[in-house]
Amino acid sequence: MTQLSLSRRLRRTPFSAGVEAAGVKAYTVYNHMLLPTVFRSVEEDYRHLKEAVQIWDVSCERQVELRGPDAGRLMQMLTPRDLRGMLPGQCYYVPIVDETGGMLNDPVAVKLAEDRWWISIADSDLLYWVKGIAYGYRLDVLVDEPDVSPLAIQGPRADALAARVFGDGVKDLRFFRFGHFDFQGRDLVVARSGYSKQGGFEIYVEGGDIGMPLWHALMEAGRDLDVHAGCPNLIERIESGLLSYGNDMTDDNTPHECGLGRFCNTHTAIGCVGRDALLRVAQEGPVRQIRPIAIHGAPVPPCDCYWPVLAGDQQVGHISSAAWSPDFNTNVAIGMVRMTHWTAETELDVLTPDGPRAATVQDVFWN
Ligand code: THG
Secondary structure, three states: OOOOOOOOOOEOOOOHHHHHHOOOOEEEEEOOEEEEEEOOOHHHHHHHHHHOOEEEEOOOOOEEEEEOOOHHHHHHHHOOOOOOOOOOOEEEEOOEEOOOOOEEEOOEEEEEEOOEEEEEOOOOOHHHHHHHHHHHOOOOOEEEOOOEEEEEEEOOOHHHHHHHHHOHHHHHOOEOEEEEEEEOOEEEEEEEOOOOOOOEEEEEEEOHHHHHHHHHHHHHHOHHHOOEEEOOOHHHHHHHOOOOEOOOEOOOOOOOOOOOHHHOOOOOOOOOOOHHHHHHHHHHOOOEEEEEEEEOOOOOOOOOOOEEEEEOOEEEEEEEEEEEEOOOOEEEEEEEEEHHHOOOOOEEEEEEOOEEEEEEEOOOOOO
16 A cells, blocks of 8 residues: 655644544645545545534644735735625635636635634645735735644534534524634634535634644534544535635636636726736636536546546546545546536546546536
8 A cells, every 4th residue: 555654744733643543544635734534434434424423634724814904905916706895703715816817726714803814725835925915015914824723523413513512602603604612711713614515613723732622522522423533525525516726726727617706706806916817707708617527337446637528539628526426326526628518418428547438517516
């Protein structure tokens, strides 16, 4: 079996001791930090996530903190989503684009106060781009990566578990809103959000020292709920259409190609550095776009490179993520498909490492 050589560059997290004690079987590296990918098996973890509740070490969702009078102005320079209506206490899923309109990241922006934001980043070194803009425009803002490590509670029993540790008030949180909750005398930001469609919360754990105490408290409180250590699940996130930066999109894609046009208000997002470039695609629409694709036949192998998508002998796109779905009894996949072939029910072929497979463009994701 191939192994990953651990070292200081592959940063451990405040919860690594708990993750190891829970028997983590595999990791990936995300923002130069360990991210568990398997505990029992991807399929067993999937079943448990959909039926019970899991605690996820998603410390790798690092925060880029903006602090100072120009924090809001800087945040709007980064994204084509109009942030003028956003209030403290809200989280927004925001495409981040460069001057060509190319995707640099797809984080969750957390507005703590008018002059203080966290950008909860996906896997790219966004800090340098943000620091460069702040410096180049001489903005009055501090940009850094604080000691904040998200811990997620995900699954249908997440409300029950969170209430036992943070009190019933946590159940009143609306989707993509956060509140402040006490844990052992510390004030923690807790949001109703997370990288699954099973529901749950994300705790922005400020100060690594309370990481393991919180981990133990959640595990103890959830014993009778059958709480397990878990992690973002490949099958569940493809079924749900949750995109993965670096897998399903890169700086070669516009937000519109990624199906993130609904998170763009390019006309009114004044100040966004990619605005001029995006005004064109916002008007014309993209010529290729992310689509849910069912790949027929037996379970496919892991997708660690683009798999060409063909119409006859012409390439019309590629698959970037794929997995066997036990619940839908088909291989679920995320692909980028040209306009000529992106209509639902279009029959295509996918060149998998196991050979060509019939596939069908879906109308919507599976969940
Ligand atoms: N939570 C937090 N930080 C993160 C992630 C997260 N950073 C890395 C990565 N995940 C960023 N990518 C995503 C992708 C999708 C969503 C969140 C972060 C997401 N999307 C929902 C959807 O598309 O249905 C909701 C979007 C909305 O309606 O606003 O949740 O998971 N902290």
